[in-house]
Amino acid sequence: EAGVTQFPSHSVIEKGQTVTLRCDPISGHDNLYWYRRVMGKEIKFLLHFVKESKQDESGMPNNRFLAERTGGTYSTLKVQPAELEDSGVYFCASSHKSNYGYTFGSGTRLTVV
Amino acid sequence: GESVGLHLPTLSVQEGDNSIINCAYSNSASDYFIWYKQESGKGPQFIIDIRSNMDKRQGQRVTVLLNKTVKHLSLQIAATQPGDSAVYFCAENMQDSSYKLIFGSGTRLLVRP
Numbered sequence: 001e002a003g004v005t006q007f008p009s010h011s012v013i014e015k016g017q018t019v020t021l022r023c024d025p026i027s028g029h030d031n032l033y034w035y036r037r038v039m040g041k042e043i044k045f046l047l048h049f050v051k052e053s054k055q056d057e058s059g060m061p062n063n064r065f066l067a068e069r070t071g072g073t074y075s076t077l078k079v080q081p082a083e084l085e086d087s088g089v090y091f092c093a094s095s096h097k098s099n100y101g102y103t104f105g106s107g108t109r110l111t112v113v
Numbered sequence: 114g115e116s117v118g119l120h121l122p123t124l125s126v127q128e129g130d131n132s133i134i135n136c137a138y139s140n141s142a143s144d145y146f147i148w149y150k151q152e153s154g155k156g157p158q159f160i161i162d163i164r165s166n167m168d169k170r171q172g173q174r175v176t177v178l179l180n181k182t183v184k185h186l187s188l189q190i191a192a193t194q195p196g197d198s199a200v201y202f203c204a205e206n207m208q209d210s211s212y213k214l215i216f217g218s219g220t221r222l223l224v225r226p
Binding site for chain 2: 004035043048055056058059105
């Protein structure tokens with residue numbers, strides 16, 4: 001079984017530019033989550049999809065972040081325009097059922113300069 | 114806000130010794146706890162979990178202890194090996210509501226040969 005795949009693994013962009021991160025969950029997993037770890041701090045929840053619907057987006061920091069999951073398969077997280085404080089590692093995770101532990105991807109390391 | 118924290122940011126142990134990583138949580142309503150291991154360049158990897166109706170759970174070389182009275186969680190690793198070197202995160206979840214995880218800031222475990 002393929003794991004959770006994230007692309008790109010690294011991205012360096014200038015302040016003000018746009019970046020789109022992609023996550024391919026484990027096939028058949030309805031639940032998809034985005035988390036991020038900034039400045040070496042704790043990993044923080046961003047949002048949770050159930051299929052194509054946003055179940056909980058309480059962790060999204062501001063309206064510069066837009067997450068989509070068209071068709072309930074892969075998901076994208078767009079940051080527009082990127083700011084310096086957006087630098088960090090963005091993790092995606094997926095699970096078959098919401099109340100089981102989920103599987104994380106390797107993350108996308110975003111550096112905004 | 115409610116959060117999960119760790120007492121020690123870095124723990125250095127001799128190979129073969131036992132390791133104990135501690136975590137304090139503040140949300141008494143949390144009923145599910147997980148320990149994750151994160152190696153460099155990888156996403157968090159599930160180690161062991163425990164539900165609030167238990168106070169101890171054992172896995173292969175790992176044991177998780179839960180003390181709900183003082184809201185304390187610990188991870189014990191027996192006969193620590195070089196491959197155990199990583200950052201360890203505890204996380205809590207309230208499975209009756211949102212399925213988001215609340216992570217602690219992490220403890221780095223260094224295993225000396």
